[in-house]
Amino acid sequence: MTRLTALALPIFALSLAAVAARADVVAKAASPDGRITLTVSLDGEGRPSYAVQRDGQPLIADSRLGFMLTDAPKIERNLMLADTKRDRSDTTWTQPWGEWATIRDNHSEIHLAFREKSDLERTMDVTFRLFDDGVAFRYTLPDQPNLHHVNIAEELTQFAFAQPGTAWWKPAFEWNREEYLYNKTPLDAVGTAQTVMTVKLAGGTHVALHEAALVDYSGMNLARVQGNTFRAALTPGAGAPKVSRNAGFSTPWRTIAIADDAAGLYMNHMILNLNEPNRLGDVSSWIKPGKFVGVWWNMIKGNWSWARGPKHGATTANVRRYIDFAAASGIPAVLVEGWNVGWDGNWFGNGNAMNFSQPTEDFDADGLAAYARSRGVTLIGHHETGGSASHYDGQLDSAFKWAADHGERVVKTGYVTDAGQIERVDADGTRHREWHEGQWMVNHYLRVVQTAAKYHVSIDSHEPVKDTGLRRTYPNWVSREGGRGMEYNAWIGGKNPPEHEANLVFTQLLGGPMDFTPGVLSLSGSEGSAIQSTLAKQLALYVVLYSPVVMAADTPENYAKYPGPFQFVKDVPTDWSDTRALNGEVGDYATVARKEKGGDDWYLGAVGDEEARAVQVTLDFLDAGRSYIAEIYRDGPGADYRTDARHAIVIEKKAVRKGDILTIAMAPGGGQAIRFVAGGKARRR
């Protein structure tokens, strides 16, 4: 090959790791408590890299930074550090809804401006924020003489773990989008992973890689290079660059959450803190967390259809019955799918027949809206695009006006098509195929949320872009799917295994709320097929898997069979003033306690996996000097997800107070749910 000038010989010849070893540290920073430290280096070739340590132990070894462009030399080599700025911030802000009412944002910041020593003299800035529980960084590419427009072929960001470990991850770029079970493998056996990817390092430290504030950019996946080293793998689009923007922008934040244990990861607020503040102002009048029921479970089981015909689910009569059921149960909303024109043909991957303001003839939209209003219930709308995103774009305003006119406060959207099969149509009619997390779709999802906000409608995105904390900026983006939800339990093949939710809470849920649709108390899917859960676990999911809009997914007929357990579904809030992840191991179990916003009661949910397990929790979170009645929903004698005894449940009450120790026993496939009713407080309905 003949690749070198004599001067450059030793550097060129080195392996990546060896190059990193020869780098000179050009900047250092530390978290507010000093435990987490950052070093930024430049090697002899002018390649920048960063590394992260905690308590002096390396977590992330020197990892490269930079960009490949489709139309210009990459920005990566031959850089010098031109400027360094530091900042320090400690603030607290309030959420309109969420797991915590107030959130502290305590971080130090270092802003580094790198400039090319070559003729182009391009500048690439990197801003690092160090929290006591993690590190985040983003690039800024200023507008400059030799970089007015940026066409990114690939981001060169690396994450080189400094220790081996165990990873929980889902494959990226596969046909079924985010809907995969989590793999648990050695860190060096990951393929290409979606984020959130959660890692337990050999030393015990837990790390979660993700991103925050994904706006006008494509989603980042993690491709393993070799060993424990990963590189960013941006989601493609239909265009040549994965990202195309005018210079003068910042990328999303790349986030490295760090904790002693899995529960610690759940308590991390970096993702929200790295997003811009609320741009929608006071939303209290129109964004209302709450539970809902709906015609969906009978559809997904195959009993009813979305399309018109003898099995059509969204008929006036059916929906009236659900409105009645919701009203009688104190559940404020009813989701209606399949209410509109466009479902009759093969809509999977082709939603160009969908009309989002034209109900089917057997759905009396005006009458039902009025009836719902009369019963104190709202309807939740549904916009299934079949992946025809441009077609949906053309109806956005009319669709959300129609929704608002019919009293819908929330709309569930859907993009049911395989990965990479989103249809984009240019103004001139040219057709393209986009990925759900490519730049164009990232912008589409946000356009939907912004349009909905104009009409005071909130969005629950299915087949969504991943959650990167944009609910802070747009609090009407209330929830999303983005993983394997309850629907997989409707189907005869491929049911979710018992460990699934204990994976979700420490992976996807670190990004934000998930519309999992729990509460199938019948524990049965299509043709009576058994769901791999106990009854108590179905209740626990309402506490463990947070979503401000959460479904009671089963049918009214089934809930009538389980009045005792259904009481917890009726009781459990969807908005919280405080949350404590009490314990957990990724994929094994998780226990979470939350305090009702605007109330004094606490709720606890614990979910396990296929093993029987008992965990002890100390009730430290309760108010001192106050008595509580614990309403306990626990797995009954012999409960087991593998047998009909999965329905065995014991509901009992127990007086407790702060500091008491409770033993939470979980059956195989089980869980436990507890309401701690604060002393003297009347039962809420």
Added chain:
Amino acid sequence: MTRLTALALPIFALSLAAVAARADVVAKAASPDGRITLTVSLDGEGRPSYAVQRDGQPLIADSRLGFMLTDAPKIERNLMLADTKRDRSDTTWTQPWGEWATIRDNHSEIHLAFREKSDLERTMDVTFRLFDDGVAFRYTLPDQPNLHHVNIAEELTQFAFAQPGTAWWKPAFEWNREEYLYNKTPLDAVGTAQTVMTVKLAGGTHVALHEAALVDYSGMNLARVQGNTFRAALTPGAGAPKVSRNAGFSTPWRTIAIADDAAGLYMNHMILNLNEPNRLGDVSSWIKPGKFVGVWWNMIKGNWSWARGPKHGATTANVRRYIDFAAASGIPAVLVEGWNVGWDGNWFGNGNAMNFSQPTEDFDADGLAAYARSRGVTLIGHHETGGSASHYDGQLDSAFKWAADHGERVVKTGYVTDAGQIERVDADGTRHREWHEGQWMVNHYLRVVQTAAKYHVSIDSHEPVKDTGLRRTYPNWVSREGGRGMEYNAWIGGKNPPEHEANLVFTQLLGGPMDFTPGVLSLSGSEGSAIQSTLAKQLALYVVLYSPVVMAADTPENYAKYPGPFQFVKDVPTDWSDTRALNGEVGDYATVARKEKGGDDWYLGAVGDEEARAVQVTLDFLDAGRSYIAEIYRDGPGADYRTDARHAIVIEKKAVRKGDILTIAMAPGGGQAIRFVAGGKARRR
């Protein structure tokens, strides 16, 4: 969510593996000897897949087929089998040069035409060829009403290994192109790999994945999805599609070589058999395999420079001296790098100053051409593009005319820039950054070879596209780099480890010849740094690592110090009538015997790794009833790559005949070279 019609429920809900399990077999085929079998299936969603078995044991489990397109729905679902054709062929053909003079092509073929059941009714054909030692397949996309132009976003081909195993692989898409050491990891710890990827399955069977006849398409890499399942990951280009072509073409062949052991993989001829026959006619007058010396080793060590100045290597005086040395040594060619104008600035990644028909003022091109001719030596030219491929395109004709006019029969090309940094300039001046193995560069490399052929010049590509057997069709494409060659041993850091060549022979070399540049008998790089090899191993490399053009890389001064070992370098041929891989384990050791074309002598090379090792070989390959003198070059007492004793060598002679058993002892970092001189034959010079 909400992704299904009731009918489709069970299929949609299944994991990939489960889907495959439900597929119906629609076609079967077997290799000529019946041991290898193929099954092709369609699942309930109309997704085709293939699987491969040997002796009834699954090697490749059901693996998907299809394409994603940038501008139309993917071709993958909803397919039916419209037509099946079968064929059987057993032929033998002759190579103008190579490891074997004649090659047998014995295969059965099954051609399957899939057609979409949907409105588009597109057709995708898949042709499988089954050999006794492997399976290959390629797609054909006919020109058709709904597919006139094909813009491929990704090929959906999978390779789902049915057994765990150990893999030897290099990471794909990393900055240093192909120049990485091989990883040896569990199969399920591969990241994204280049091909050739070699796998030893748990059952002992060896499999190598690669491709054949890469023409007007982008190179295939292997991304691991999860577990032991891989998918094709085509190399990107600067354009949106990874491949853009008019319909009516076939893809390269995806090849699955299968053998009982590593040596068996080396004996596989699928790659050559799957390429089109020689298009250049009788090339015997102008394509001449042979050894060469050159000014390069002093450059790569930093003693001399490519650029003009006091250290300039390609001076008239220096090159005259090398011509003299070549002539005196019976070596027919001298490579001259840095002979032309354009090296003075920073040419790395920017070769736009390179002029390929303008020598520097201290290089008397005409005089040296005449002098070389007078000494019976030819000069090997050198075209370093610095990755500026369009710039080179603009000079191709003039450059090769100049080369031919100066008696150059071979030109070494170079594309020294990081991965993804090839410069392409459109006719309108628009600049793009291309990958070395993207479609545009695949076409560029072949354009260079085709242009060179017009002038009867052969090409030795450095920083090349991988070898997919095109030497059969264009026999002037004689060699290439494409891996870590001897140059890494010139540099102080990052020297090749002792196992490197035992990796190469069972990975990269399965694709074709490599210009490794062996024969550094001084065993020293820059500043006297020690090369991790014994002296005998340097000789063995001439036999083990095949290339029809092969360098004696060390300096004349150094060769003068080792007249005994240098005799083997002078003796060893570069063209063979027969080759036998005698034994080996990937990355541990390899023993290869070859018979000189046009002669009766055999040569044997054995290379090891860092361990001392003795292997026994039976001299079955020698002619019966004939006596041979084995001229043995073996590691001497105490030889060890870690000490100065790496130079210890014993040269001895021994009478042998067919069927004798030889014990080949190799020191740590060692090897052995043997010439078997056929009885009565005069010593050749």
